[in-house]
Amino acid sequence: MHSLTIAANILKRTIGQPKGFLMLVLLPALVLSGIVLLFGTSVESPRVIALWNADEGPLGAALVSSLEEMGGYQLQNNLGSNAGELRSAVTDSRADAAVYIPPDYTASLLDGKLPEVKLYRLSEQLWNAALEQRLSSEAGQAAKYARLSALHSEEGPKRAAMLKQLLAETNNRPAALSITPLNEDGSTGSRNVLITGVILMFLMMAINGAIQVVMEDREQRTMSRMFAAPIRSYSIAAGNFIGSLLVGTIQLLLMLIVTEWIFQYDYGVDFLPHFIVLECFLLAAVGIATAVAGLVSNVNQLSQIQNLIVTPSCLLGGCFVPIGMMPPYIQKLANFMPQKWALEAIGKLAFGNALRDVLLPLGILLLFAAVLLAFGSVVLQPSKKTV
Amino acid sequence: MQAWITMAWYELIQILRLRSVVIIMLILPLFLIFLLGTVFDNQMKPxxxxxxxxxxxxxxxxxxxxxxxxxxxxxxxxxxxxxxxxxxxxxxxxxxxxxxxxxxxxxxxxxxxxxxxxxxxxxxxxxxxxxxxxxxxxxxxxxxxxxxxxxxxxxxxxxxxxxxxxxxxxxxxEFAGEGKAVFGSVSAIQYYAGAYLVMFLLYSGMPAALSLLQEKEKGTLARLYAAPQPFWIIVLGKLTGTGIFAVLQAGIIIVFSWQIFGVSWGNHLGLLVLACLLTSMCAIGLSLVIASIVGTSKATQSIFSTVTVLMTFLTGGMIADLNQNVLNIGKFTINHWAVMTIKRIMEESETTVIWQGIGILAMITAVLLILAFARLKKVVSLHA
Structure with missing residues (x-):
């Protein structure tokens, strides 16, 4: 009960005042909503591939139509009509990659030569390695079909007829992949990773603001008076935690409501499970903030240090860069970051898992919270050193 | 003159006494540069x-x-x-x-x-x-x-x-552009070295405003007014102290990353130092402007550091492969121009091109400092 009084007081002192409400609730919620919408609407813009087919035969055309079938790219054939122009389209970043099919591609294949389709890219990455894979398997098929046609006949028209027959054959009875999304709506939830990462970062920064009120109490020695009152010290600690958590929860709820209900942004996760995971993360974030606050002897530098801790821990936890891309020893380090577990839980939820499938990451988040809060509550007592 | 140097010296000492902050300000950028530089230099994973x-x-x-x-x-x-x-x-x-x-x-x-x-x-x-x-x-x-x-x-x-x-x-x-991908014309570790050098230079401009506000909050500002020196010399001294720390910090980050991580910073050492100085002055100006608006040291800290993180984020310092729309917004930040100038120095562009970058940075600095100067009264007045 006493804890609730303390918590209510914290609420009153932070977001209970117009200025505090503006700075701690409205502004972060709006900024965060802005970022979410900015990312959510633009992150899926497809990669641009500059394409030029200088070949007039069927094999060049077959290659082009095969590229058109691939998802995730946007083919453009107005960015250059020779190898040099295509290359500069890539270096000037007008295109993400470029494909050039040389003139007489079909004819020289039929003559038994091996003309090369050119791929220009900036560096080897998964998305363009996939493109390379597609090009080389198409080129392999083209070369074999051309060889067979060349063996079939010496005459041009007969060769062409044979090629046509082979290509038609392939199209009619394909050996293919039947792609079956795990989610009914076909979404894979990939865009969530970045947005969730940004949300986690801002939640941590927002919590830092709330915990400063507690620090103020310690600094101004109001906390000593609270400890002199006839209540248990754990009630005081609990009151402070509940208060900070409430401030964060209100921010979180407002942000979710603004983005989901007003701007109709689809996170790919249901509201309630999403909120539960973020709330668990919030608990861990309060834990981190109190633990850090407890360690810092000079209160003036607190927010600076807090922000300096938010950035690297988000980075290690995979908010900005998928953890899979990191070196193995860093991946192990990532396990000690609550962000990793929150991201994992939300990723799984977006991928069609139910809340009970993410109990492990949630449990780990709560464990983080428990350990850090215990640590923080020991340290966050009226200290003799603080002046 | 002597008063100016004395103020700068004591300001520097005060900053250096906060050991945990100093350690974080020196080790964290190096850690981030190392981490991001190695993560992105790795080969494509199957x-x-x-x-x-x-x-x-x-x-x-x-x-x-x-x-x-x-x-x-x-x-x-x-x-x-x-x-x-x-x-x-x-x-x-x-x-x-x-x-x-x-x-x-x-x-x-x-x-x-x-x-x-x-x-x-x-x-x-x-x-x-x-x-x-x-x-x-x-x-x-x-x-x-x-x-x-x-x-x-x-x-x-x-x-x-x-x-x-x-x-x-x-x-x-064919790898057009020598395989350097999202980082433009520099390598991954160069990219992040530039981005985090700028971010931490901005951070270290914050004490300028904080120390003035804290004098006011502790009631020692009146004593400074009482000193037999023009007040602006005292303010200048404080700002100089902050600037010296920023230069020290930049020097350590540059030398360490160059010697240990092998980051190439280009051949124009003088221009690099100039770019760092201008960035640091930008930060001092910005911190004073923010301080003049919000008025307390706590609010200045939290707003200034949030702004710094946000600007770094918008210019691709955390996620390099950001969407173009976001990067376009990033062009309105100090980080964008500072990082761009440093990148040009790294890739050893034509001197005129580097000077262009420095020119823009200098203009931003001038605007911020003029604003800061105009609003300084708000920060250091005794009866605000």
């Missing part, structure tokens, strides 16, 4: 795939051979699963990026000349999905090609001749 081959027909051996092929392994690492459920579980859990099921009747249907499919379950990551689909697709294409050749060439004995000749069609790939 896709993890779970696969269940229910097919026991003649093609199953070939599938396995394909999967164990060295070329395939560089693109796709396969974990074999014993059932469809197992594939789906691994996929849901996230231990693999993609799932394939080769149905029982695959060989049969295919060899009978009909349409034959693998069931494919995409995972969470778009690029990984694409890669897995293309790698499996290339194998299926090979099968398909062979079947078409068999059917068309049968009777003439052409299929054996075609198959017996080793036709390896290659496509040529």
């Amino acid at each position: 896709v993890q795939v779970a696969m269940h081959i229910a097919d026991r027909g003649p093609l199953s051996k070939e599938i396995e051979a394909f999967l164990q092929d060295e070329r395939t392994a560089g693109l796709m690492i396969v974990k074999f699963a014993s059932s469809r459920e197992e594939v789906l579980n691994q996929l849901r859990e996230g231990s693999v990026d993609y799932g394939f099921i080769v149905p029982e009747d695959f060989s049969e249907k295919f060899l009978a000349g009909g349409e034959a499919v693998w069931t494919a379950y995409p995972g969470r990551l778009d690029n990984e999905n694409l890669m897995a689909e293309e790698t499996a697709g290339s194998f299926l294409k090979e099968l398909e090609t062979r079947r078409a050749i068999m059917l068309a060439g049968a009777g003439e004995g052409l299929e054996q001749r075609t198959e017996s000749e080793e036709i390896v069609a290659r496509i040529s790939t």
